[in-house]
Amino acid sequence: MSEERQLRIVLRNAGLIDPDSIDEYIAHDGYSALERVISEMSPDDVIEEIKKSELRGRGGAGFPTGKKWEFTAKADSDQKYIICNADEGEPGTFKDRGIMEGDPHSVLEGMMIAGYATGTNKGYIYIRGEYALSIKRLQKAIDDAREYGFLGEHILGSGFAFDVEIRRGAGSYICGEETALMESIEGKRGEPRKKPPYPPTCGLWGKPTVINNVETLANIAPIVINGADWFKGIGVEGSRGTKVFNLMGDINWKGVVEIPFGTPLSDIVMNMGKGIRGGRKLKAVVLGGVSGSLITSEELDTPVDFNSLARIEAGPGSGSIVVLDETRCIVDIARDIAYFFRHESCGKCTPCRVGTEEMYRIIDRISKGEGEERDINTLESLGKSMMLTSFCGLGQTAPNVILQSLRKFRDEWLTHIREKKCPVNV
């Protein structure tokens, strides 16, 4: 892996310090950002600094973090909440697990600073129940931080009070959606809420709530310590700082990379991932998770940042890069993706509940050589209706990769239907 092209901000401590040791975190500048905001900055100063850094959320949607905090800071309420979204359920994504297991205090410190900036004294970390080690590490970090006086009343001798509790998920992809997650913390089925109102003014138990992704929060302390101008100097216009990606599939090196925004996708796949396995040719990349996008080899030089990717109807999404070589069958991939969404649709709205089921049924039929040509049109119109009419992001994005595959690899779909066989024999 070409280390020199990587830049470690989020993963600054991962693998370097003992994640169970608060002393080692402190020895690496840990909690000095918290100290600085409490002793030198007003809550407004902190929000201005985060806004100026142009940090955007790393949970998928890319919403400006400073703006989100500002909405909650300005909301008038006796109680507010900070939530760390650690539900990480997007297939092909494990970056948040790496951050939580490698440097749990960096997430906590981000939450504390968010709490200070927005006038909030209570935080929740919602972690998927399957992440047993992340839960253990974060619980230890919370206990130690409390003992050291970084959590609790009168933090660092100031008037600021803040505490954090972990809430375990119980197996549900939809609970990563922010309002479904709040329902789940409230002890209900994880079904999404109608938006607006949005969480910054009306979130958990109807109170103003900042919800941020794990990686977003791990960026906060470095921004406070090094300043917004430093952060803005990394990356490109519209996408400042770095992005953590998980690299997998048919490549020679699988794992975690942190790259400055603007790095071409080809550089990540061919250099950091050390190229395609077995000297084969690249067929496509599933970028940003199975709800993300399908990138062809012609598009591989696209810089990885919000604006450049938007031009090819893509985005960094969850931070997953799944590489497919020439031996992979596009219908087989689409079928696996449809299978996932059919399982994870929460059932609240009809377009998603019925749509994910139908999509899987049709693709499964085609994969068995029982498809008809009109199935292609049905899939396309069904996918478009789901995107337009589903209640939440799950149903709205479930058809993304499937529809892009119908456009970009149409011949392969047609061969399955017309010749009742798979061109690559899957």
Added chain:
Amino acid sequence: MKRSGFIEELHECQEKEEKNYLSKKNIMEAAQHHQVPPARAYGVATFYTMFSVQPRGKHIIRICRNLSCHLAGAEEIVKKLRETLGIDFGQTTEDGEFTLEESSCLGMCSLSPAMMIDDVPYGNLTPAKIPEILEQIRRRENRNE
């Protein structure tokens, strides 16, 4: 704020049950504790895949079939698990040791194909490793008894 811990309480109830599930009694007690109507409590218990309202085995095997694991041959592992255990998804072995379940992505994609047995992750699986892993758990159990 009492309601906030309802799902946590269900987790704890289930962990205490030898058979890894939520009995009617468990659900009703937790519901009463948190002042949740029974219908809603049952709705919650059946919404999340980690909860079961049917008795299960001592150990829960969760195998991932999503994209990264699928590419790495998860279907072969699924086949071997079915064969070795003699059960299908959602079923429990006759000796009450194992329940086989499907799971969505477990976040172990760089070690695919992957599964979890209870809280323990297993990665870079091959069909040949499956009988060995299961046997190890059975042996450990016998030793502890």
